[in-house]
Amino acid sequence: MKVYVIGIGLIGGSMALDIKALQPNSTIFGIDANEKHLQEAIDLGVIDLAGKIEDLASADFVIVSVPVDVAMVVLPTVLDAIGDDTIVFEVGSTKMPICEAVANHPKRRNFIATHPIAGTEFSGPSAAIHGLFEGKTNIICEVEKTAFKLQEKALELFRDLGMRIRYMEPKSHDKHIAYVSHLSHISSFMLGKTVINKEKHEQDIFDMAGSGFESTVRLAKSSPAMWTPIFKQNRKQVIKTLEEYISNLTQFKDLLINEDYNAIFEEMESVNRIKEILNGMKK
Amino acid sequence: MKVYVIGIGLIGGSMALDIKALQPNSTIFGIDANEKHLQEAIDLGVIDLAGKIEDLASADFVIVSVPVDVAMVVLPTVLDAIGDDTIVFEVGSTKMPICEAVANHPKRRNFIATHPIAGTEFSGPSAAIHGLFEGKTNIICEVEKTAFKLQEKALELFRDLGMRIRYMEPKSHDKHIAYVSHLSHISSFMLGKTVINKEKHEQDIFDMAGSGFESTVRLAKSSPAMWTPIFKQNRKQVIKTLEEYISNLTQFKDLLINEDYNAIFEEMESVNRIKEILNGMKK
Numbered sequence: 001m002k003v004y005v006i007g008i009g010l011i012g013g014s015m016a017l018d019i020k021a022l023q024p025n026s027t028i029f030g031i032d033a034n035e036k037h038l039q040e041a042i043d044l045g046v047i048d049l050a051g052k053i054e055d056l057a058s059a060d061f062v063i064v065s066v067p068v069d070v071a072m073v074v075l076p077t078v079l080d081a082i083g084d085d086t087i088v089f090e091v092g093s094t095k096m097p098i099c100e101a102v103a104n105h106p107k108r109r110n111f112i113a114t115h116p117i118a119g120t121e122f123s124g125p126s127a128a129i130h131g132l133f134e135g136k137t138n139i140i141c142e143v144e145k146t147a148f149k150l151q152e153k154a155l156e157l158f159r160d161l162g163m164r165i166r167y168m169e170p171k172s173h174d175k176h177i178a179y180v181s182h183l184s185h186i187s188s189f190m191l192g193k194t195v196i197n198k199e200k201h202e203q204d205i206f207d208m209a210g211s212g213f214e215s216t217v218r219l220a221k222s223s224p225a226m227w228t229p230i231f232k233q234n235r236k237q238v239i240k241t242l243e244e245y246i247s248n249l250t251q252f253k254d255l256l257i258n259e260d261y262n263a264i265f266e267e268m269e270s271v272n273r274i275k276e277i278l279n280g281m282k283k
Numbered sequence: 284m285k286v287y288v289i290g291i292g293l294i295g296g297s298m299a300l301d302i303k304a305l306q307p308n309s310t311i312f313g314i315d316a317n318e319k320h321l322q323e324a325i326d327l328g329v330i331d332l333a334g335k336i337e338d339l340a341s342a343d344f345v346i347v348s349v350p351v352d353v354a355m356v357v358l359p360t361v362l363d364a365i366g367d368d369t370i371v372f373e374v375g376s377t378k379m380p381i382c383e384a385v386a387n388h389p390k391r392r393n394f395i396a397t398h399p400i401a402g403t404e405f406s407g408p409s410a411a412i413h414g415l416f417e418g419k420t421n422i423i424c425e426v427e428k429t430a431f432k433l434q435e436k437a438l439e440l441f442r443d444l445g446m447r448i449r450y451m452e453p454k455s456h457d458k459h460i461a462y463v464s465h466l467s468h469i470s471s472f473m474l475g476k477t478v479i480n481k482e483k484h485e486q487d488i489f490d491m492a493g494s495g496f497e498s499t500v501r502l503a504k505s506s507p508a509m510w511t512p513i514f515k516q517n518r519k520q521v522i523k524t525l526e527e528y529i530s531n532l533t534q535f536k537d538l539l540i541n542e543d544y545n546a547i548f549e550e551m552e553s554v555n556r557i558k559e560i561l562n563g564m565k566k
Binding site for chain 1: 463522542
């Protein structure tokens, strides 16, 4: 089996590691605009060899795992180059612009739009880890637009990686993911900014930070090159969630200004049910 | 050695467990307004016996680990009841109101104001764990107001628990802790609220949540009974940090509205140095 991974970072690299472990006879080719990353991926054993777009005709799988703005440009070129039995999938955090970009491509039926809800705050080939997708959700959009035989091939791989599948329209995906992923990243970045700005004048503030702070700012380590185009592509939904979040924070602040501690207690108590929701996530 | 723990939850209970492990011959008495918690603490082996305020005269250590509003009321009563060689310490997340509440007490020199920067999002006796304080920071306020001999006794215990000590004025403590702890909690609670409100109409939204969301909303599981009085006591500082946070979020939203993606990239890139800061925390 020939697998091409375009963009050898956290997601593409982790898929490469798992596929190689599942199918030791497969050959994993890597394609990356960053020559250093490509060499690093080979040195780390994340991929077997460097590949070329011109060779995609013989590929079984092509995994496009690049920032979502790059995916818009790369995907049509990839589809132009593949063979009739190649299945291409893309793993980015926005789905509507990607699906639109390939909607009228003659090889649309060789493409499957996915979003594996898996990751860490790290990036690059050295961030690739085994088992990243085990027990995670993979959201698949517009499955009906993919050729049935190729759907089956992709789904078998996702199952082998340990993922559960959810089908969704690209528009719903982008709307919902703004709440449960994109907003969390902005919340974390801006929390980091607020504290860093303070710390400029107060060097020892971080001596006082505990695991709670660390947990809420963890996502502020994420890659701006990956996240800027996500926010750009999902701009309207992200603005909407930010407006709601800012409004909730402002309301909480007003309760504090007005010293309405009963309401503050009730606010927190009603959000406490996030416990059960998060427990449900782990099932 | 006789140790009294007033309020057997996450912090008091975890201290009890560690002290018993360090000094197996000590007796750990528990005092708690919640009878169920008291019995649970005995059943779990977190404490040895139920104690009484009237018996504090013979105590070596009294640990007051109750919500900060309760601490204001309980501390003077505790100081009234203790013996000359008893050292009392309180572990809450605000220090100025507590220090003021005992400032003129005749037994002020038997008290040491502390804030161990340690915890989890859980509460109650079942949340008590061994080793919670290992490698953590303990902030001590107004150390000069504690009798030297009793300071030594307390510091020896904190060292045995594995904590490093930082001395700070109560006012600085409350100002800084608003940034690195109190704000994180509100950010997390309001993020949870924003997503829960959305989810009322969109049941499957949480199917899409990954570890990033989980990390940013973890603190929204925290106890409202513990956190409401913290926000009340540190109201001015918390309002200030919230204003700065809301202003940063609004500015980010405006960059999105104006489609200034270079500025968005730069915002995130400049916050990325939180990586080094968080790594520094682990040292």
